[in-house]
Amino acid sequence: MNDEIKTVKSFDLTGLSCPMPIVKVSKAMKELNPGDIIDALTSDPGALTDFPAWAKTSGNDIVDTRPEGENTRFFIKKS
Template identity: 55%
Template sequence: MTEQLNSDKELDLKGLPCPMPIVKVSKGIKDIEIGQVLKAVTTDPGSLNDFPAWARSSGNEILDTHQNGEEITFYIKRSA
């Protein structure tokens, strides 16, 4: 179950326009250690595409994504 994924840091990115969620996530992930998990919540529909693409290009891993109404939650493992 996705709800049970533990995270080491949370970012509330609700209401931010593109590309701010990605900008903040790419900074936020530097605050955790490799192997730790960052939880990010956005309301920007573009992030559904942006986050996986960013993870690919930056060498990080998205463990899980789930949507709840407007809100989209990502669990990202710092791998690089």
């Protein structure tokens, strides 16, 4: 699934609608060290444009975005 990208934490955010996916990920990022990567699986279609926009605002990096069926998994690196 996330075999090439080493993540420190995984989040299953399917079934949650905005703002909750971003609220949860934002909180988690604040507890990480720079360079740490997490992955978050989302089902909310709004996440597709919200995650990149949020990452830009918060200064984090989306290093990969992978569709998984109806869902999308984001890999986010703390800068």
